Amino acid sequence: MTEFLQSLPVYIALLAALLNLVRRQWSLNLVALVVQFICVFPPLLKILPLQLALIHPFTGLMVTLILYLTLLGVGGIKAIDLRHTLTSGELFRGAAGVFLLATLRAFLPQIHQAVFPLVSIDHLFLSLGLILIGLLQMGTIREPFYLAIGILTFLSGFELLYSGLEFSFLLEALLVAVNLLLAIVGSFFIIKDSESEAA
Template structure:
């Protein structure tokens, strides 16, 4: 991957994740989740056939559409200390990822660009899932966690069966998670 493409992708991914965690609207968060799926598509095109990468993109867009169908009218209360924590978390994970992911190329047979982007998504999704109280943010963080896993795993194995299983998990997670988000939202109101 050329360095310019890598820099563009990592910039778009970092800005998208920051926007997802700092917005007060579920629609804006879902638009930027779709942008993350599009960035993943461009990454996967480099190691997978077009059909397999396109199937993954369609799964991601279907996931965004499913969540939008249930959770499109949700708005959140912005909390300045939480926003500061989110920004610090993105910066911290970015620094740690850029420092240590290239050293993992000795253990995993893939390029450092995939490891940097994959581990960034993986760790930020995991940390956001663990630190968030809001059910919608937890759902989005689980999907980001799954995106990170796919980016790490893609250069190692281009199996259609594994892609189908991960796609099925994402769609089920979108259905069940968005229903739980709505139920939680109705109980709070």
């Protein structure tokens, strides 16, 4: 039971990333992004002191806030509609995401042993899972907002993986800057797109 509870954040984070990959509803995507960033915190807490483990979820919240305020400004925030039926594209992305995660899970012991023996299995599954889902999102979507979410997911996975390997304050500061700039770039794209649509 304890093991399951310890692994729970891993699965919630991956589910949130899958939701972002599948659904195209800005409000829902922002909620899923927040959940994803928060669920990265427990695995980080296992390897880093509290103050350092808080950096990533805190940055994530800032990033989501920037995106939320931008969407609010352009009138993109609407009530979440959960009854919306899945389109074929959404089904494809969902199936591809689940397939990738299942394949990763199957080969995880080998990857763990051969490449990342110092990182725990759960930590590795979450980080590589986020990297794969982020990659899939970057490769299958052309809308700037979702590309920004894809890159954030990818970077989130990578940061998690790298923090399991080594930690540096300078690197952490640079990665925080990258995340915040990425949110600003995402907002820039959202504003540009809304301006062009209005024109």
